[in-house]
Amino acid sequence: MLRKALVLSEQGYRTFWHGVAACVVSNLVLMGTMVIVFAALDGFLGHLQTGAPLPPLGPNLAAIAAALALMTVTQVWQYRTTYGAVYAESERSRTAMAERIRRLPLSFFGQRDLADFASVVMKDCADHERLFSHSIPRLFGMGIFVAIMAVAMFAFDARLAAAALWPIPAAAAVLLVSWRVQIGHTRAKSAAALAFSDTLQEFMECNRQIRAANLQDSYLNLIDRRIDDVERSKQRSEAVNGTLVSAAVTLCRLALPSTVLVGALLVAGGECSLIVYVGYLVAVTRVYEPVMAVLESIVEMIDLTHSLRRMRELIDAPIMEGSERFEPQGHDISFENVSFAYGDTAEAVLSGVSFTAHQGQVTALVGPSGGGKSTCAKLAARFWDADEGAVRVGGVNVAEVDPEVLLSRYSMVFQDVVLFDGTVADNIRLGRGGATDAEVRAAARAANCEDFVNALPQGFDTMIGENGALLSGGERQRISIARALLKDAPIVLLDEATASLDVEGETAMQQALSRLLAGRTVMVIAHRMRTVMNADKVVVLSRGTVAEQGPPAQLLQQNGLFAHMVRVQAEASAWKV
Numbered sequence: 001m002l003r004k005a006l007v008l009s010e011q012g013y014r015t016f017w018h019g020v021a022a023c024v025v026s027n028l029v030l031m032g033t034m035v036i037v038f039a040a041l042d043g044f045l046g047h048l049q050t051g052a053p054l055p056p057l058g059p060n061l062a063a064i065a066a067a068l069a070l071m072t073v074t075q076v077w078q079y080r081t082t083y084g085a086v087y088a089e090s091e092r093s094r095t096a097m098a099e100r101i102r103r104l105p106l107s108f109f110g111q112r113d114l115a116d117f118a119s120v121v122m123k124d125c126a127d128h129e130r131l132f133s134h135s136i137p138r139l140f141g142m143g144i145f146v147a148i149m150a151v152a153m154f155a156f157d158a159r160l161a162a163a164a165l166w167p168i169p170a171a172a173a174v175l176l177v178s179w180r181v182q183i184g185h186t187r188a189k190s191a192a193a194l195a196f197s198d199t200l201q202e203f204m205e206c207n208r209q210i211r212a213a214n215l216q217d218s219y220l221n222l223i224d225r226r227i228d229d230v231e232r233s234k235q236r237s238e239a240v241n242g243t244l245v246s247a248a249v250t251l252c253r254l255a256l257p258s259t260v261l262v263g264a265l266l267v268a269g270g271e272c273s274l275i276v277y278v279g280y281l282v283a284v285t286r287v288y289e290p291v292m293a294v295l296e297s298i299v300e301m302i303d304l305t306h307s308l309r310r311m312r313e314l315i316d317a318p319i320m321e322g323s324e325r326f327e328p329q330g331h332d333i334s335f336e337n338v339s340f341a342y343g344d345t346a347e348a349v350l351s352g353v354s355f356t357a358h359q360g361q362v363t364a365l366v367g368p369s370g371g372g373k374s375t376c377a378k379l380a381a382r383f384w385d386a387d388e389g390a391v392r393v394g395g396v397n398v399a400e401v402d403p404e405v406l407l408s409r410y411s412m413v414f415q416d417v418v419l420f421d422g423t424v425a426d427n428i429r430l431g432r433g434g435a436t437d438a439e440v441r442a443a444a445r446a447a448n449c450e451d452f453v454n455a456l457p458q459g460f461d462t463m464i465g466e467n468g469a470l471l472s473g474g475e476r477q478r479i480s481i482a483r484a485l486l487k488d489a490p491i492v493l494l495d496e497a498t499a500s501l502d503v504e505g506e507t508a509m510q511q512a513l514s515r516l517l518a519g520r521t522v523m524v525i526a527h528r529m530r531t532v533m534n535a536d537k538v539v540v541l542s543r544g545t546v547a548e549q550g551p552p553a554q555l556l557q558q559n560g561l562f563a564h565m566v567r568v569q570a571e572a573s574a575w576k577v
């Protein structure tokens with residue numbers, strides 16, 4: 001329970017308690033050393049006052065030396081368990097989080113702001129690491145140490161103990177209020193920081209469009225306002241927090257004068273010896289030292305509760321699971337009465353959709369914008385699971401197959417090609433990690449990439465910039481086809497490019513595609529009627545239902561929605577501007 005709340009692994013949780021134990025032991029040993037010193041002093045004072053025999057010097061010095069040695073050992077232990085081990089734990093938690101992210105359904109990414117998501121993995125994990133190496137074991141250790149000391153102090157002299165310890169519950173009550181107030185401020189701080197990073201990211205990503213629309217000034221003003229919001233939320237939080245934490249610190253500072261006063265009265269009344277009085281004064285300073293140290297980092301600890309909640313949200317998010325055994329009978333994709341909505345409360349995007357995309361054939365999904373074409377492709381690849389009905393590949397329900405195992409059978413070519421800031425060869429090799437240079441070049445040749453790649457300064461070793469900034473739209477798309485060819489998967493999902501390529505570029509692309517598509521189960525989201533006419537089957541999706549399906553020639557004859565779309569596009573292409 002506590003382990004989950006603190007977002008620690010089994011091993012990290014054990015290490016955490018070692019750190020707490022080391023903290024308690026080193027505090028107790030320090031206290032024990034003081035007790036030995038005081039016992040010896042008491043003996044000497046007794047000798048001076050009453051002539052009692054002197055306490056043995058050797059054993060007392062030996063006990064003090066042993067206690068000091070033990071204290072050094074526990075401090076090294078504490079250092080190693082809290083500082084050293086926390087970095088290993090931090091590595092474990094980041095790896096666990098990356099593993100989790102790998103298995104999260106796409107729906108999760110759709111619901112979360114990506115900047116917020118990145119901040120959980122980067123900032124929250126770093127806060128977790130810093131506080132677990134510094135403050136949290138100290139907080140727990142302090143709690144246990146103070147409890148042990150309180151029991152001992154009350155057992156010995158309840159009046160002095162009460163005078164010394166009353167500020168602790170009072171300060172705790174102030175901190176509890178502070179905690180509640182601060183949680184609200186932490187959320188506000190986090191929301192302001194997120195809004196700022198979102199705006200900044202948008203400004204950088206859409207800089208071309210912003211310049212084109214002459215919106216730079218208004219964006220810079222917006223960024224200024226966001227920075228002001230961040231500053232204001234921080235100042236508000238610091239002001240409230242400073243007041244409440246200062247009140248707690250002031251209360252703790254009253255412990256010493258309160259003990260001095262009560263102790264002096266007791267000594268004057270002969271109800272307490274001088275040495276016990278001095279002993280309590282020393283105990284007060286020892287007890288409050290770790291309390292003050294914890295108070296110094298209390299704000300960071302309160303902030304951490306917010307980070308822990310966000311980390312837990314990510315770790316507890318449901319993942320897509322399924323069998324790693326996947327033995328379909330061929331690779332026909334069939335939709336059986338599929339209904340689907342993006343989210344529990346959203347309107348249905350697909351209702352009762354049924355069709356089959358056969359192996360060795362091209363099935364074109366067409367229809368008005370928003371009809372559900374892309375959604376069908378996403379369900380086929382199990383980016384999402386159908387709410388009702390089933391999507392089957394070779395007779396196996398994809399919802400029962402491990403997503404990674406399933407995706408190993410798919411090649412996908414999307415309109416918005418994503419390329420990474422690496423070499424051309426690396427970007428093609430993403431299709432199949434272990435492919436040799438010769439295989440990469442063969443795929444590039446088949447995808448008609450060779451000519452433009454050879455014209456680049458370092459050929460296949462040319463760095464292509466972030467998201468392939470150095471390449472044209474058609475070139476980027478051919479690289480993604482080369483990637484798909486290298487993967488050599490039996491199913492191809494293709495979101496056909498709407499961007500108008502020049503005639504030469506389009507011919508090169510069509511040649512590349514025909515090599516990719518041969519003999520596979522192909523589902524293409526088609527925008528150009530020329531492609532559709534070459535398909536074996538057309539499925540017309542309108543408002544989430546199948547309006548028509550069949551070979552294109554047959555649908556033309558039916559003179560329904562498909563025939564209408566073909567006519568409209570033919571008229572549009574005849575327009576001259």
Ligand SMILES: Nc1ncnc2c1ncn2[C@@H]1O[C@H](COP(=O)(O)OP(=O)(O)OP(=O)(O)O)[C@@H](O)[C@H]1O
Nearest residue numbers: 110342349367368369370371372373374375376525
């Ligand atoms: N991630 C999402 N979250 C919520 N709604 C979505 C999401 N993706 C798509 N939709 C909605 O689902 C409906 C179908 O979208 P889909 O992208 O499947 O249509 P489409 O036929 O491919 O359209 P287009 O031809 O314009 O690409 C639309 O109303 C769209 O707004």
